Amino acid sequence: MARLNYLSASNRKYLPPAIKRTSLFGWISTLYRITEDEVIEYAGLDAYVFLGFFKMAFKLLSVCWLVSAIVISPIRYYFTGDYDDDNGKDPEVPEYRLQTDGTLLIDSKKAYLVLYLIFTYVFTFVALHFLMEQTTKVIQKRQQILGQQNSVTDRTIRLTGVPPELRSERALKETIDSLGIGKAEKIVICKEWKKLDGLFRQRSDVLERLERAWAEYLGNDSKQTFNIRPFATTSYPMVYRDEESLPGEQVVPGEQTGLGEQTEPAVDAVPGEQTEPAIDAVGSVDSISSVSGIRKRPLIRLGLLGLWGRKVDAIDHYTKQLHAVDNEILSARERHYASTPTAFVTLDSVAAAQMFAQAVVDPRIGYMITTPAPAPRDIVWENLTLPSHSRKLKQSYITVITGILAVAFIVPVGYLATLLNMKSIRRFWPALGELLDDHPWAQDFVIDLLPVYLYTLLNFVIPYIYVWLSSKQGFVSYGEEELSVVSKNFFYVFVNMFLVFTMAGTASNYWGYLSDSKKLALQLAASLRGLSAFYVDTILLQGLALHPLKLLLTGQLFRFPVFRANCKTPRHYMNLYTPPDFNFGLNLPIPMLTLIITLLYSVMSTKILSAGLAYFIIGFYVYKFQLIYSCIHPQHSTGQVMPIIFRRVILGLLLFQLTVAGSLVLSNAWFFSVCLTPLPFITLTYLWYFQKNYQPLSYFIALRAIERSDEEVEGSESHSEIAQKSSTIDERRELNQTYEYPNLIQELDGPWLAVEGNQIVMATGDGIARKRLTFEEY
Template identity: 45%
Template sequence: MIIVRSVINFILQFNNKDHDDDRIYKPHSTRVARYQIIIASTLGLFAFIVFSILRIKYPRIYIANFNQLNFSFHSSSRRNLPKLPTKSLLGWIPIVYKINESQILEHAGLDAVVTMIFFKMCIRILTTCLLFAIIIISPIRYKFTGRVDQDYPDDGNNGTSTVTRHVLYGTDLSDDDKSYQKFLWLYTIFTYIFTFITAYFLFESTNKIINMRQKYLGKQSSITDRTVKISGIPGKLRDEIELIRYIENLNIGEVDSVLIVREWQKLNKLFKIRDKILRKLEESWVEFFHQNGIKSKNELLNTSSSIDPHVGDSFNLPYRDNENDQAAETTSIHSSIVDQISEIVENSLLNSDLLNDSSYKRPTFKKGWFGLFGPQIDSINFYTDKLSVIDSEIKRARNKEYSPTSTAFLTMRTCAQAQMLAQAVLDPKVNHLITSLAPAPHDIRWDNLCLTRQDRNTRIFLVTLFIGLMSILLVYPVKYIANFLNVKSISKIMPKLGEAIKSHKWLKTAITGLLPTYLFTILNIIIPFFYVWISKKQGFSSHSDEELSSVAKNFFYIFVNLFLVFTTFGTASLSDTTKIAYDLAQSLRDLSLFYVDLIILQGLGIFPFKLLLLGNLIRFSTESIFKCKTPRDYLKLYRPPIYNFGLQLPQPILILIITLVYSVVSSKILTAGLIYFIIGYFVSKYQLLYSCVHPPHSTGKVWPLIFRRIILGLFIFQLFMVGTLALQDAFTCATFISPLPLLTLYFLYIFHNQYTPLSMFIALKAIENGEIIQDSQNDMENDATLDERREIGTKYEYPNLVNDLDGPMIALEGQDMVLISPDGQIYKKQQNFYENNDWDF
């Protein structure tokens, strides 16, 4: 026994010797957190002030949904939102704050409301937990330990519990130690309380979303709500008449229309060629106008003011009191420009020898290699002829018969019939006649739907394989970041830096305290874009499915690679399952201040920078100079950026999980998390309403993904608390937590069985009785929801079969595009951003 004690004492002394270097993340009291708050606050305040200035100077960028150059429905639906002041730096804050959920639902749709409910739920959960921490947990903990928080070990005991030390040294527990063991029951109690608080707000938010969703979608009768997607159609039913007869014989309802998707890949290729030719022709026309009196390309747009983002942007049409006068002035200007264009075109076409005519200069180029050799030819005539040839090819291709695929869209007479059909099992054979609710017409990825089953399965396999390999490879940069958490690991890879850190406290604080959080943040900003990109290559049939998949992929990445791997790197023994909770708790405890610094940086520093839309700002700075050559280019340039759930939601979900994990032991992380979500709420609300759009039509289906991942966070929280109590030999307290994971699993079971169907479908009782399909546009616009107004006049039809083969766009007049036909006739057409895949999701 004496020998065993001697060995244990030697081990403890050995560990004590280099403990400062071995600990994963040695806390420098509150110095690092204080520096992080200063740096993050400075960055955030700078970004906020810059945004407030740029919002006034460049409203076409930062109030893009009010942009007169942007007439997409996703932006025009927000035109009735409260208008923001054009001169006050901070006047937008109270206006955005006062916008309620019903206004968000009316103007931005169901997905935007779900996002806001998520942020509000997080604020309510963390506020309640923080109040308990401040009023009850921290005062009691301070009485027994002398510390407000107990999220990392005391410097003197190296993480070894009082009970363990007494056992090792053969001494008895003192009365204070026994009282301390009783104090740990507080952790068990509040593990239950915080679990129930989280579950309560989760289910409360779920009920709110479901009730809102059922009421909102139940009164709709748009074409999307009446349409079902059917996949796995057998060969004998791949005919419109046969499929209609089969469905109606099931006595579910009457089929209104049907579209069987066919292998239209050839048409896709022809339209891609046409788009390239059309762009060249539009560039030629703009150059022609520039050479003949219209010196500025801005004159071809729908406002007389400059739209260069580097110049003072005078756009403020939605905010002027004399709006009618301004509109009249704009119309007058445009009439003169259109008349001038017409005169130039008409006079130039009257000349028989266009190349030799001196009164009207024509753009030319050499047809040979790189435009340096060959005969000089008229570019307008050349590309007009090429456009005519490709249009003839398209017309012939449209009349051909194409092989049907196994996918079809069935539009029923009523919404109730579509809901019943979508939830029905139609065929006893596996993978035959699988039904689901159809995505909105503008949400469909037609190029993916046209793929054969073999092509689609190949894409899925390759993307899955590639993601698996990337997940393994990304462990290495995470490992590299983890090396900067302590001096010993730095000394192994960079000996000179390790020596410098040991001799300079400020350098140690910067390298081991601040640098890992910034490297972590940079990695977390860059990698999600890769998963969004790879999701687009997977072959999903709709943009909404694509987006939901990117949410799942990005969360998997940041949770596994940037949380579990980072946290347990070099410490957790995953081969010994009995030690997982113990090792995880020890790792998380040592990393607590790292996560405090990370959340502070993300909330105070990074979230305000999201307001600046740096990617969009860079795009304006580059494309406006190098790429924008035609009115169509300017339309795309001023289109609002997409608010992508795959980029915006995974990180807040992870931050909530981290905050919940530390909720009992650290009020600092609770405070940092609360600040993060308050700032995130305002930033996301502003972007969803004023500066960004969310075209994917997922009708709130992202909520089940959020719910399941928060439940996962509760499991990690409970596992951490078991390990934390085990570290202090409070095994009885830890044992009493064991029912909580089972209870949490029961919460997940309830959600899956009782709430998931209502999150995906519309209950038949929620559908308003006596629904009537409105035939006129006026009837549809009266008391219609956002989705119904968005889908007026839309059908389930392959766009490349029905879209007009318009000529080049040469100017803009209000909401109309000014186009020119091959014979020189000028005509107008209303903008349609979904035509020819013109909207980039």
């Protein structure tokens, strides 16, 4: 709930309804009409990059599919009688010999292999073209969007390695101003606030117990207290925040203004439409007063674990505890805390902030290191105030654990791959092999279906382990944490669920192949031929079956019966109805791996190209619906996931070239295989060019891109006025946010008794108070 208060507004209320009454698939046309600029406006730059990857994959695979279906497969069928070269048969060894005049004589039955050579070059250059085109497009859009923003995040840098003599606001401000780059408007020196962190954790625990006691007293269980009623006029998720977080906000007449409050309630709500529920408390202030003389107040025992000891009034007991903790917090806020080497510096312009972020400030090594600051709501303050050695220690041991897990997962993945054919089953599972020989129907299930479902299940479950590990690694922002999850999960699915799985699926001794790099290309090519049916089934399962399930938000559906029964307080219900977060670390690695697998088969199998094409078409619309209508991506959107995508696609192209070379060697087409030698060097040249020229623009804003932004700032009364005129989601979220430590300024509100209309009913020392609660479209 703490992060929820930092979430702010967008204008999703201007989106068209996602579902039309007259058509089951009408939402597709609605999504189709939402432009890329609207995606940025409603969901952020990261959503634009993510969906752009799907569009790039669609265009690339469309070209490959057309060439494969019209040229490669018909010619291959003419020579071999097989439409696809992925039947797993042992390839015949053709004869290649030089004539006396030096020309190459090729077996006519294998002449079609020249197509593999030609179209490996063609597909590589087509992929590089679309990849560079998409990267250029993202960078241009990134510079355009971020260059016009004037949020507090865009004007702030994070300074690490601040020397002791500069760890005060005045000294640091004088030093920065003296550099002549820009003026420091606000400086926040991070301090060792661990004492406050512990007090707020203690307060949260006491507040939870107190709200449960009040709920028991007022009868606020799921049957008596809350009437769940959907808004008929909305079709997008909501988040809640205190109105005070946006001072000066105006309510536009005729618009929805609060929980349960509508100016013109619709009477013809669309059944099945994605709506956000309003939570109305049956117990109002009057009913709270009325029960005071009827119901018995809850009692608790003061002994160990509440099992024995003197009974006391639970509400009074926890109220006294909360009052005591609040007094400690107020006292702790006045104490002096040692300064850390980290500071946030908000400058007078975006240009000054970008110059500082890209500059070397101090001649000493490790001092005054500048980086763009994360958004205030993205900061993990507990990690930020850690000593640098503690943070590095966390990162080190989590990295070690990640590596150990990657090695450990090789064993179960390898044994899972042995279920792909009877030869491996008989070798590793002799008893199972005998059983399957006697029951053909069981053999079909174990070989054709069971590995697909287990493979998909592992890809779904294990990434959450890496999400948890990344949360413990000490990153200072949720954005850095998310990018780390993308890298960790891709490493897992690529190494364990692709390389190990593919080679173990057809190799009797895959450990030998993993340890011998000379055999890697040959084994990869041979294994891919035998696993084409598995990958077709897997891609189709994920594309045609699992993608549509994402529209239902099955995680949320399963969450309701599990957590709703445990909802006892108004705050619990508010959290239950919070829209789900969209985590790129969970949703991006599998599509990247799917593109790589499809590329590997691009010259060998048209049916896998067809499956991959269907996967990206369906996935584009499913994820677009999620990002626009059903989920939120709370991190500050800067498009920094694009370099990760670029490097992974380059990796896929290198593997594609290696696989085709291995396939040609298996067919004894050594000359054709050698002709592919320049391709990896060409591909790596593109990677070098990206690292040198594109990557800096993926992390920083060019100074010329923010000239217009600075011109707008000149002559305006304040930066908040500029932010109010803007339409980017991040500026709206960060309006009036600051880099002040939240536990120093957070209000010490009393327990929630009910959510009544658009107000929170709270208990205070003076009695019962109301606090306005508004929600904004997110």
